[in-house]
Amino acid sequence: MTVESTAARKPRRSAGTKRTSAKKPPSPSTELVQLLTPEGKRVKHAEYDPYVADITPEELRGLYRDMVLTRRFDAEATSLQRQGELGLWASLLGQEAAQIGSGRALRDDDYVFPTYREHGVAWCRGVDPTNLLGMFRGVNNGGWDPNSNNFHLYTIVIGSQTLHATGYAMGVAKDGADSAVIAYFGDGASSQGDVAESFTFSAVYNAPVVFFCQNNQWAISEPTEKQTRVPLYQRAQGYGFPGVRVDGNDVLACLAVTKWALERARRGEGPTLVEAFTYRMGAHTTSDDPSRYRHDDERLSWEAKDPIQRLRSYLASETDTNEGFFGELEAESEALGRRVREVVRAMPDPDHFAIFENVYADGHALVDEERAQFAAYQASFVTEGEGE
Template identity: 85%
Template sequence: MTVESTAARTPRRSAGSKAGTTGTKRTTSTTKKAAGAGRSAEPALVQLLTPEGKRVKNAEFDKYVADITADDLRGLYRDMVLTRRFDAEATSLQRQGELGLWASLLGQEAAQIGSGRALRDDDYVFPTYREHGVAWCRGVDPTNLLGMFRGVNNGGWDPSGNNFHLYTIVIGSQTLHATGYAMGITKDGADSAVIAYFGDGASSQGDVAEAFTFSAVYNAPVVFFCQNNQWAISEPTEKQSRVPLYQRAQGFGFPGVRVDGNDVLANLAVTKWALERARAGEGPTLVEAFTYRMGAHTTSDDPTRYRGDEERLAWEAKDPILRLRRYLESSNHADEAFFAELEAENEALGRRVREAVRAMPDPDHFAIFENVYADGHALVDEERAQFAAYQASFADEDGGK
């Protein structure tokens, strides 16, 4: 049974309501009426692990995690715990003035670790600016993610070294980059796949629609992984789409599936399925990871201005790390020694991140002028001279020091 047939046979829920939430204060009755037109039940949702840590059987997707071992489960838990700690340290560093900005992934660890661990080494990833967990899975040192946010480099890692592209700040553009790369893979005869990450807000961008069109027409081996964390900064998903996001794929001619974004096993299984489709020449897939951003959009955002505490508390009860820990404990796959050892590793990572950020050297102030034209340019030379005079003025104010 395909995902398309599952979705078609399962009652759907109105876009004006969210599974597991208490709604939002900003939604008006008019919006709810328009968004819910023609739909009255909940969309299909792939789930293999409940918030209480109980395994759920799913005949279609269990086979993709059938061979997962206790070591694998502990590894997934470790990935999520350490990613959350790194993310928390980065947020704290920004508050202390060590970073200019930070986009937290708090609450989205299962979506990122589950999908990231589904990838093969030869697959290629196009992230946004929040995929810290996927970067972890690709072997990118977490301290390398911080250089751009500290303003000391333009990325911090070699994309070809880990098949993990640099963070993309322009909303949605990476889906086009991923589609073009996937089309190139097909031309080269490779059997690898591409995955593009984006959020529910980016799904409203024209670039994403264009990427869907080109990927479908050219049968590109690309997986579009949408982390629907319910809020595009301050706008709820129901104000962006009258249908669940995964259903948009149907209009472009490829399958879409909604997965419980806080269930690491479901994200692993669904992403494996989508990647295998791509490698087999069956074209693109849209995966909507239905999750929640428990923190701010970025450290410049105040989520208390547009959403209530009751919504966040409802999602905290579905915390992705807590649910896997419950499963590990109930299945006797992890003991207290494991958790104690992980906590020590957690503390060590926090110290390493803090020390690494503060040790980052300041960039050469004039480096910005060196990478504009290969052979130089009169206007750039003029701007460099003006900047040099500006910098020298500070030395003059300090008595030449």
């Protein structure tokens, strides 16, 4: 059985079946759920270990492959932006375990509402990586059909996707469907009013939604300690549903905790907040310079907790995985990088004047003035061969 088979469809509940009322949430705890240490040692957890207890070496290799290929795609996208092929890129470097673990916990009929950094979740949902890049090149507004993979378009407005997810989940409950919804957001978005409203509505209406917060320690240049006085997952207590903090660099723990939360939602027990405690290894986006607000020693301390290396250590020491597997994966990784590069370079150039369209339904004098100014600016550049 492969890792992908964990997302197999299950029967839907018949229409009209009522969901049970939410259980009383557990008392707050500062426990960090971890099943795989940074050194690659397997540890047990009484509550969450059963959700991955029967995972096979083949499935573990599948998780490792997912993380490696996602990181390779992400690195290629960053390089393409530096070469002028993309306007912007939001890297997921360091957050692969949080995204792959939670992404592989989903069933096909579950629905995902991402931010703009969930490249690993998109991979798990079967969205072609190259389809993620059109928006960042400026040639489309998304690039995929959300309903084909139950993966919504990327959301740039911080936190608004949690409201979309909550409303969708409320509809799922009213339809009597046996599926769940998951909303991804970051620690910075947790300070948005949209997220607070989502927590309120999801709790009151007992919506089958999982709020998956990737706490990567920095909301652009603002550290978490300047955003909250308590651990983020404990905020759920004030809304009447459980919160769990999981090691976001531990793919097994992220898989187990998300499975638990999704199954809880499907049983009609309401929302859950999962805080994946991880680290953003790179810049917030390619327009950001993290060296201006954080120290290198902080990054070095988190490099020792690298999610890919810890699973590789476990595979090498505790399974029959040989060097041939890693070599073949390296070749596959490079092939993916080449394909991404070729597809992006074959994309059309963005229409520089499209930004002025659809601002107002009937046009506006100020927009016309700005368009003219931009046209004059573009015309001021000397084309190749002129003036020589």
